Amino acid sequence: MSDYKDWDQREHAAEWLLYPENTGPYLSIDETSLSNGELYTIVTNKAAKGRKGSLLAMIKGTQAASVIEVLRKIPKRIRSKVREVTLDMAANMGMIVSRCFSKAAKVIDRFHVQKLAYDAVQEIRIKHRWQALDQENQAIEAAKQAGVPYEPEILANGDTIKQLLVRSRYLLFKHCDKWTASQIQRSRLLFERYPLINQAYKLATGLGTIFRTCKSKEHAFKKLALWYNQVEDCGLDSFKTVAKSIQTHYLDILNFFNNRSTNASAESFNAKIKAFRSSSRGVRDIPFFLFRLTKLYA
Structure with a gap:
């Protein structure tokens, strides 16, 4: 009944998702455990306030090189519009922001x-x-x-x-x-x-x-x-x-x-993902789970 088979990100969904149109001047980056302890790096748009248009990128793993490779698929002119990114104190997160959003101020979450x-x-x-x-x-x-x-x-x-x-x-x-x-x-x-x-x-x-x-x-x-x-x-x-x-x-x-910005929006979004995962226990296909997730937040 859904258009899952025609989803343009289906082939690589388990590895990464990317929605450049959701890029805004104020972003958050964080990591979360999605399934069986697997970590994903998630970039969200603060302006969407956790609703439709929040999800900019979801990338399997936390290695800076892998995340940078995916985020650089976003045209540079779009990435240059980002003015601020909130993050934690992890060195890999700082490197990702510096390499992908070079004009943005990094704000470590208080x-x-x-x-x-x-x-x-x-x-x-x-x-x-x-x-x-x-x-x-x-x-x-x-x-x-x-x-x-x-x-x-x-x-x-x-x-x-x-x-x-x-x-x-x-x-x-x-x-x-x-x-x-x-x-x-x-x-x-x-x-x-x-x-x-x-x-x-x-x-x-x-x-x-x-x-x-x-x-x-x-x-x-x-x-x-x-x-x-x-x-x-x-x-x-x-x-x-x-x-x-x-x-x-x-x-x-x-x-x-x-701007007194924090990473609270990212933490809230991560909580929503975990809650959605809990309500989708019967869904074992990770790409299909992500497809349903993007219907809400991408």
């Missing part, structure tokens, strides 16, 4: 940058959690040898030390303004016992504040320099790694303050 900082906080929390587990095991063994029952320390909110470190995971991803009453109490207990986690959390939220409050690249650059100095003084190795990554990509990170 949420990828902030995630690095929050991951550094979690690394410190997890390190303390393993130490707490070791201490608990030693205490249990000592209690056995002494012939007495082991009784863990119970904190004011009812958590044990081990539970405190486990249950603090989610509050450390949130700004303190969004904590619930129980999370405020738990954070107070956590930070009193583990000042390094408190220090790391303040660094992570401080980075987010820069993106949220600064109105210009110049202002943000100064604030980032001050933040970098705080990282140097803190002595936390995980945050020094974050700072080095930011320093390496700072020009593309600061481009966020031109």
